[in-house]
């Protein structure tokens with residue numbers, strides 16, 4: 001499913017402004033081992049968090065002296081995703097210590113990992129995202145029952161710093177996932193697409209109609225979830241829908 005859209009001609013000034021803002025705030029760090037912070041508030045929150053609980057590697061729990069997400073050993077297992085202008089854009093391939101961090105975020109009550117993962121994603125994709133002139137950032141929703149169990153939507157927590165960095169509207173409740181949609185594990189792409197038909201609806205069509213929308217998720221396997229979200233958003237008149245994820249994998253072994 002594709003959206004009809006026109007290339008915006010007003011982008012030059014806006015893009016230069018964003019690039020200037022981004023260059024000013026971007027820390028000169030290794031994006032694999034470090035999570036940069038997109039504004040002062042985020043930095044302060046992290047700083048306070050560091051005092052309350054010293055930083056540990058998100059995968060192996062070894063103590064860290066800096067604000068890295070991963071220790072050097074775990075960081076060496078991360079394989080960056082190279083595709084520029086891909087859809088979805090991604091920070092890295094799914095696997096190694098990054099997979100451990102993502103699983104902890106999702107299943108081990110570690111919502112604190114979402115912010116640094118979101119920062120890694122924005123750092124690694126900022127040039128494309130600025131080029132796309134994203135206006136609204138929408139996370140992939142989780143069913144209500146899983147939201148109650150988990151206490152948070154990991155995609156929304158990842159998406160928040162991305163919206164902030166892009167000066168885009170953050171619309172965490174724009175998409176709704178119907179409760180009771182079956183698990184996606186062990187299904188191929190066609191089965192997943194059929195399984196997801198009707199699984200998403202748009203609760204806030206005015207937030208996305210006529211706008212360039214970025215959908216954020218933690219992991220993409222077959223891309224079926226993102227396709228279903230795109231279809232729902234296009235159906236209510238989104239001008240263009242792009243997507244970005246922390247990690248991509250081709251093997252259908254995750255429940256997406």
Ligand SMILES: [Zn+2]
Nearest residue numbers: 057060071074
């Ligand atoms: Zn480690």
